[in-house]
Amino acid sequence: MKSKIFGVSLGPGDPELITIKALKALQEADIIYCPGTPAKSRARDILQALPLDINRVQLFQVPMSKDRTEANRVYDNICEEIDRHVNNNLTVAIVAEGDSGFYSSVNYMFDKLAAMHLPVTTIAGVPAFIAAGALSGLHIVKQEEKLVVLPGITTNGELHELLSTNHVVVIMKLSQCTGEIHRFMRDNPRHEYHYYENVGTPEELHLTAYNGIIERNYPYFSLMIIRPGKQLA
Ligand code: SAH
DSSP, X not given: OOOOEEEEEOBSSOGGGSOHHHHHHHXXXXXEEEESOSSOOHHHHHHHTSSSOGGGEEEEOOOXXXXXXXXXXXXXXXXXXXXXXXXXXXXXXXXXXXXXXXXXXXXXXXXXXXXXXXXXXXXXXXXHHHHHHHHTTOOOSOXXXXXXXXXXXXXXXXHHHHHTTTEEEEEOSGGGSHHHHHHHHHHOTTSEEEEEESTTSTTOEEEOOHHHHHTOOOOSSXXXXXXXXXXXX
16 A cells, blocks of 8 residues: 555644655645635645645535534544545545644544554644744743643633642633633732744734733634742742
């Protein structure tokens, strides 16, 4: 079997943050499956800026609802299609924004393909929070500090516990916990808050001013890195 299936990580937005390995896989692919709609696709925006044949890109739209039944139906159909492509000796890429193994729903497809005896070769990429740290020249974790990544679900108590025990906290999917974050910031102004939006795109934004961050409504493509502030004497 010459044909292959690649899970290709695109990085968080800046097309130059894709790896050479990922770019080669995309250039070799006969079909590139890409999440999004014609009107809106972060992954397609990245692909468009790369030296590859954009006509090979096939967009698919995944319903965002918490009930994954519809989304899984979309994925199941694509997996059936991929099966046919592989039987026709075609090479397929499935792209994901950031790193494909980091909070990425395409893994549902990777698992299903593996169960169909169609193994996926995944290619590592730069996750958004790493690009965010670099954007602001942040030493994300230092010395004995520990790192915790939260998927937009948290409480005042959890954040308090983590930050008072030498953890640096990355919060993804901020739009899901805006109220909690605002409340926590109000109660804990001494921590170091780093806020990022649309990293690597023309709309990129980085805020460190407490007031700017606490007043903001967080969009989908936003994240925060909170570093523990100095203990009060
Ligand atoms: N696989 C991705 C994460 C996907 S989950 C990765 O490796 O980074 C989606 C969440 O990632 C968003 O809600 C947001 O918190 C974060 N994110 C992804 N891209 C981003 C970007 N360009 N700027 C800021 N946050 C981003």
